[in-house]
Amino acid sequence: MNIELHQEQSTGILIFNRQDSSANIFDKAVLTELDERLDEIARDKSIQNLIITSSKPTIFIAGADIKSLFSAPPSEMNDLISLGQSVFNKLALLRITTVAAIHGACVGGGYELALACDYRVASDASCTRIGLPETQLGILPAWGGSTRLPALIGLSKALPLILGGKILKAKAALRKGMIDGVCPHENLLDYAHSFTVYPKREEPIHMLEHNPFSVAYIRKKATHDLLDKTRGHYPALLAATKVACDGVRESLLDSLNNEREAIIKLTSGPEAKQLINLFFLTERSKKLKPNKAEARATNKTAVIGSGVMGSGIAYWLSTRKKDVLLKDVNEEALAKGMGTIQNLYGGSVKRHILSKTEATAGLDRITATTKPVSLKDREIIIEAATENLELKKKIFATLDEQSSASTILATNTSALPIHELSKVISHPERLVGIHFFNPVPRMKLVEVVQTDSTSDETLATAVKFVQSIGKLPVVVKDSPGFLVNRILLPYLVRAGEMFTDGAEPTLIDQAMLDFGMPMGPLRLLDEVGLDVSLHVAKTLAAAFPDRMAVPYILQEMIDKGMLGKKSGKGFYVYGKGHSEPNRDAIALRPNNRTPRDVQYQLTLLMSKEAAMCLDEGIASCAEDIDFAMVMGTGYAPFRGGPLRHADTCNLLDRSFY
Ligand code: NAD
Numbered sequence: 001m002n003i004e005l006h007q008e009q010s011t012g013i014l015i016f017n018r019q020d021s022s023a024n025i026f027d028k029a030v031l032t033e034l035d036e037r038l039d040e041i042a043r044d045k046s047i048q049n050l051i052i053t054s055s056k057p058t059i060f061i062a063g064a065d066i067k068s069l070f071s072a073p074p075s076e077m078n079d080l081i082s083l084g085q086s087v088f089n090k091l092a093l094l095r096i097t098t099v100a101a102i103h104g105a106c107v108g109g110g111y112e113l114a115l116a117c118d119y120r121v122a123s124d125a126s127c128t129r130i131g132l133p134e135t136q137l138g139i140l141p142a143w144g145g146s147t148r149l150p151a152l153i154g155l156s157k158a159l160p161l162i163l164g165g166k167i168l169k170a171k172a173a174l175r176k177g178m179i180d181g182v183c184p185h186e187n188l189l190d191y192a193h194s195f196t197v198y199p200k201r202e203e204p205i206h207m208l209e210h211n212p213f214s215v216a217y218i219r220k221k222a223t224h225d226l227l228d229k230t231r232g233h234y235p236a237l238l239a240a241t242k243v244a245c246d247g248v249r250e251s252l253l254d255s256l257n258n259e260r261e262a263i264i265k266l267t268s269g270p271e272a273k274q275l276i277n278l279f280f281l282t283e284r285s286k287k288l289k290p291n292k293a294e295a296r297a298t299n300k301t302a303v304i305g306s307g308v309m310g311s312g313i314a315y316w317l318s319t320r321k322k323d324v325l326l327k328d329v330n331e332e333a334l335a336k337g338m339g340t341i342q343n344l345y346g347g348s349v350k351r352h353i354l355s356k357t358e359a360t361a362g363l364d365r366i367t368a369t370t371k372p373v374s375l376k377d378r379e380i381i382i383e384a385a386t387e388n389l390e391l392k393k394k395i396f397a398t399l400d401e402q403s404s405a406s407t408i409l410a411t412n413t414s415a416l417p418i419h420e421l422s423k424v425i426s427h428p429e430r431l432v433g434i435h436f437f438n439p440v441p442r443m444k445l446v447e448v449v450q451t452d453s454t455s456d457e458t459l460a461t462a463v464k465f466v467q468s469i470g471k472l473p474v475v476v477k478d479s480p481g482f483l484v485n486r487i488l489l490p491y492l493v494r495a496g497e498m499f500t501d502g503a504e505p506t507l508i509d510q511a512m513l514d515f516g517m518p519m520g521p522l523r524l525l526d527e528v529g530l531d532v533s534l535h536v537a538k539t540l541a542a543a544f545p546d547r548m549a550v551p552y553i554l555q556e557m558i559d560k561g562m563l564g565k566k567s568g569k570g571f572y573v574y575g576k577g578h579s580e581p582n583r584d585a586i587a588l589r590p591n592n593r594t595p596r597d598v599q600y601q602l603t604l605l606m607s608k609e610a611a612m613c614l615d616e617g618i619a620s621c622a623e624d625i626d627f628a629m630v631m632g633t634g635y636a637p638f639r640g641g642p643l644r645h646a647d648t649c650n651l652l653d654r655s656f657y
Helices: 028-043 066-070 073-091 109-115 147-153 154-165 170-175 185-195 212-230 234-248 250-266 270-287 308-319 331-350 356-364 389-402 456-468 482-500 507-513 519-529 530-543 552-559 593-617 622-633 642-649
Strands: 004-010 011-016 049-054 059-061 095-102 106-109 119-123 129-132 165-169 181-183 300-304 325-326 364-370 381-382 409-413 431-436 447-450 470-477 572-575 576-582
Touching: 004 028, 011 028, 028 073, 028 106, 049 059, 049 185, 059 109, 066 270, 073 165, 073 250, 073 270, 073 331, 095 109, 095 170, 095 185, 109 129, 109 147, 119 170, 129 170, 129 593, 147 154, 147 250, 154 212, 154 234, 154 250, 165 170, 165 250, 170 181, 170 447, 181 185, 181 456, 212 234, 212 308, 234 250, 270 622, 270 642, 300 308, 300 552, 308 325, 308 356, 308 431, 325 331, 331 356, 331 364, 331 456, 331 530, 356 364, 381 389, 381 456, 389 409, 409 456, 431 456, 447 456, 456 470, 470 622, 482 519, 482 552, 482 593, 482 622, 507 519, 519 530, 519 572, 530 552, 593 622, 593 642
Parallel strands: 011 049, 049 095, 059 106, 095 119, 106 129, 119 181, 300 325, 300 381, 325 364, 381 409, 409 431, 447 470
Antiparallel strands: 004 011, 129 165, 431 447, 572 576
């Protein structure tokens, strides 16, 4: 049994408690069981109202069983969608007042169940997260979510939530009208009881949507914005927009029909398949155990260097309740780093990601110093000082003396050979690369770089540490550029060469935006900084001289002070809120490249390099490589990654583009 029915006086309490699992999810068996329970409740006249809750510590209902849903043939899928819709309708049509008492993850089908209740209340615990993330998987909410959320809060508020696939904390969900109240976890059931005295909820009237012109306008604008942003590569977003907008004027049953037809069509398309595969790769990374060794605790941390990366890392660690000692050699740099951290906390409070109290507590977890201090109590130290091998060797020699024999020593280097650092420390088995991406708060991927001497325990601890701060680890070998930069750099370098050949920067960048990249390669070079990019390009060109060369234009531009966005000029000139191609940097030669040619040449390089990384065992499998490229660089997610992309099309066939 997965759902228990209790009764307290006239209140029925349905408790979801999936057997032998830490999560509640919906599959055919659970939906059928819920159907039976609802029949029992409807028959039992002594039950005058109903509360639905869960007994799992951090999960209300985590949605549908995605694995079984997507491995099902279309006819079974159709049956499962219909079953969910009819069971949730049965719940909505009960003659008694129904209240969802939510604690923990209430997402996808879990929130669609809550939407079928009259009222929804939630605990204010940090594990309580509410939303409809289906569009992130290339599908749409099809158990009533695309219809009932607009009906509850209005189309104009619901559409961004559905299209963004946003998962919100309880208070944010309350502000959006997605739930009716928030309380401490310990009061949740009492609070839910207090809602059972209300009559069944009438569907609210949204004046704006009474006007067909408003609905047409909302739909037109949403579709236009989506096409502009996604270039039509994500059909689920367009389908969800259509279903939600049509639903405002159609009957519930017609709209549910639209939901069902749309999801069946989407799941048979390539985009949903790639996005669902990425979802499983993300879950795999969250649970990754690289070996059998026991991971050690990593609560007391130190970050060496308070520049761009060090300050980002210190901020992130402190938000995840790690105690951080932030060290720099330079008072000014340290003050700048702490200023960055304060701004990051300020921004998080402004965007309601953290409360003021949480931000203050986070800042208090950071101790900043330029003085030599003992690091004996630190369980993990992450070096993020200037990219210079000799400097890093000195730093690690000092860390070796200052830390204890069990401290994990990690470097955030982008491209330096990590094994070189093992030569200056007495316990090379404690050394590992923990390579964050910039900007740290936004980028989820972290490469955990294993040298030949890294012990199993160090690797297991580093992976667990990355997971404990909510980032996604991928284990890679200590080799020039590791994995992501190794594949990305040929792409960036070739884009630089195309620019040198005379192609307009906008043509190159636009072509890759059309391919599905989040940013064009030249703009990315400007963001990273041409000096930093040149440094990494040189390291890789030295390691792979037969196939990588550094485009001379980079050095020329650097010599003229064009370092990218940070100097106001790179491939583009940056003004306040706008940018345009940098005419000073443009070589005036005939431009004979087409966007397809650009896409073909640039992505072929990445796919080839990814195949080489696979052959060389830089990552242990093709999935890790694709996952790292999507998470680390934003490689067009709907294409699945450079290896899947190469599998899906014949890369040598230019007509594909
Ligand atoms: P940065 O120049 O912004 O900051 C480096 C900081 O290190 C400076 O504040 C400097 O004062 C400090 N420092 C120098 N010597 C020190 C010492 N002996 N002890 C303590 N602090 C010292 O550099 P960054 O961009 O933050 O890069 C730091 C590291 O992270 C580099 O290894 C870089 O390759 C790597 N990385 C950078 C990026 C990026 O996009 N910037 C991305 C991933 C990894």
